[in-house]
Amino acid sequence: MPAVMLEKEMDRGSGSSGLLAEKCARIAVEEAEKAAAKGTFGVGGLLIENSTGRVLKKMQNRVIAAGSTTIVADPTAHVEKQLLDWYYFSRKKALPLLPPAADMTIVCSLDPCIMCAGAILSAGMNVIRISDDPECGVSCRGQDDLTTLPAELRQEKAARFSAFGLRGKRSFAGSQDSIFSGSEIDPLFDKRSTRAFTSSLAKIRNNINKDWILxxxxxxxxxxxxxxxxxxxxxxxxxxxxxxxxxxxxxxxxxxxxxxxxxxxxxxxxxxxxxxxxxxxxxxxxxxxxxxxxxxxxxxxxxxxxxxxxxxxxxxxxxxxxxxxxxxxxxxxxxxxxxxxxxxxxxxxxxxxxxxxxxxxxxxxxxxxxxxxxxxxxxxxxxxxxxxxxxxxxxxxxxxxxxxxxxxxxxxxxxxxxx
Missing domain, CATH: 3.40.140.10 (Cytidine Deaminase, domain 2)
Structure with a gap:
């Protein structure tokens, strides 16, 4: 797997955290829309280095095989899980100078599911989301409600997970140690992200379940x-x-x-x-x-x-x-x-x-x-x-x-x- 840095590196020193937030949100949403257009779940995200804001990798959901709307290629190929897999692989094989997981942040278009939340907590990485997922999201009861997790994991979740503020709609929520602490983004990103996901969800679930024999x-x-x-x-x-x-x-x-x-x-x-x-x-x-x-x-x-x-x-x-x-x-x-x-x-x-x-x-x-x-x-x-x-x-x-x-x-x- 080639460890190639993306063309747009974002140096936090060259702009406000709000500008960085908007840029990262835009990338995540664009990846989500591309995923939905390809026939898989409409979720996208990216991995950034906290100290510089540098984008290391962007990713789309790849659960559904390319060119298909019915074939599951990998049920675990969620955005966050793929970014973590890329990070582990690159740190071991190609980029040993990548910073520790605690000094990285995943920016995701959608609230992480339970599987991905476990993977993020296991890695000790940070994550910030744009949109809610009331059905599967680890923060489905609110960013500050930790009851979807066992008590043993709640403190770590509070320290690692955040949600962008949406100007005029909601304030930033989550860890004050996040590099995006206090950041708000255009609510249009939330609208686009939610549309990318919901427009693909029911159709894909129906397609991938319909051709099996009892x-x-x-x-x-x-x-x-x-x-x-x-x-x-x-x-x-x-x-x-x-x-x-x-x-x-x-x-x-x-x-x-x-x-x-x-x-x-x-x-x-x-x-x-x-x-x-x-x-x-x-x-x-x-x-x-x-x-x-x-x-x-x-x-x-x-x-x-x-x-x-x-x-x-x-x-x-x-x-x-x-x-x-x-x-x-x-x-x-x-x-x-x-x-x-x-x-x-x-x-x-x-x-x-x-x-x-x-x-x-x-x-x-x-x-x-x-x-x-x-x-x-x-x-x-x-x-x-x-x-x-x-x-x-x-x-x-x-x-x-x-x-x-x-x-x-x-x-x-x-x-x-x-x-």
Whole structure:
């Protein structure tokens, strides 16, 4: 990934913070409008260096594949998450002299979602937004209302997150340490930003959810692997998971027991060797086939986001015929060794589920994400999930979606092998 500075560097010393705010807001909104015009979610943003106001990178939402309005390329490719990924990559590989995350600010057209809020808090970066997102935004109840987050994260959120003032409509809100503290921008930026997002939202959600087959009409890819092992679909699934359709990766859907535990522990040990993180996850289809399995990302501190990216990559590689065999994410089972914690990584995990499902779940949905070992008391986790913005707490109903497994054999197997 080339680490190229953008052509317009903004030196705070050469103008007021208000001028810098207007310039950054304009870039963010223009990126949001470009994203909407391309058929993806209309959100844009940029990353700046606090000490100079220099723009290092600008970004558009890239959830939907270029040239399509129906194909999800990466459910985690939100603006803030991409900017953070670029920063980590550039700091490690190409630009070691980039300042620490605490000395950077993301300027975003829209209030960050829960997944991105977790990623920002994990990085220790600053963020300022133009527009509200009453459905998914971490500040959906107001900039100074911190109740969408666990108590352990609220102080850091108050110190890192801000909202531009809109002249004649609202005052600056957020951290007084922000380089934009007190800044107000033209309300037209808010109007344009909101229009870019809302004009794309319902249409995209409908498009990306409409072509999937219901579980009772799906065909079992495991049977195809036996009858036509050289078929494109079987080869594609095995490319993404070489152990797919083996005895070890074929489970009893009702009681996976120690067989699933063996896969989770094996991948967690591999993750610990490679990244120093003992955690793992699997995506299991309605027939009990483990389609994907893997360990935790060293940057994200969780296996979930990478698992979700990989699933959509598998679906897209499988082609149109793959939809006969591959279920919509909301009909799959995600098994993860450790449940969500009251931490930035835990926030990323629960927020990423909203991006993975992207819409309402079937009535009476329960346990699409099952964890084996809790990282917090069940009542604490329930309270954390109920406090999330409306999309997560009501539309996706994550309190029902995220459950500890009731499979005693699975729990006993894993707990006996966790270091």
């Amino acid at each position: 579980p009772d009409r799906l065909e079992n890819p495991g049977l195809l692997a036996k009858s036509k092992p050289s078929s494109h679909l079987v080869k594609t699934i095995r490319h993404h998971n070489p152990q797919a359709f083996s005895e070890e990766h074929t489970l009893n859907p009702g009681a996976p027991g120690a067989a699933l535990g063996q896969v989770l522990i094996s991948k967690a040990r591999e993750s610990y060797r490679n990244a120093g993180l003992f955690n793992s996850a699997c995506i299991i289809d309605p027939f009990g086939n483990i389609l994907l399995a893997g360990g935790a990302s060293p940057v994200e501190q969780t296996p979930l986001l990478d698992m979700m990216r990989r699933y959509y990559s598998l679906v897209n590689d499988a082609g149109e015929n793959g939809r006969r065999y591959l279920a919509h994410p909301k009909y799959c089972k995600i098994a993860i060794l450790f449940g969500p914690a009251r931490s930035p990584a835990g926030l990323m995990e629960v927020g990423s589920l909203g991006s993975f499902f992207e819409g309402k779940l079937p009535r009476n949905s329960r346990g699409q994400l099952e964890y084996v070992i809790p990282r917090q008391d069940v009542s604490e986790l329930s309270g954390m999930l109920r406090s999330l913005p409306p999309f997560y707490s009501r539309t996706a109903n994550l309190e029902n979606v995220i459950q500890q497994t009731q499979d005693d054999a699975l729990k006993e197997f894993c707990m006996a092998r966790v270091p």
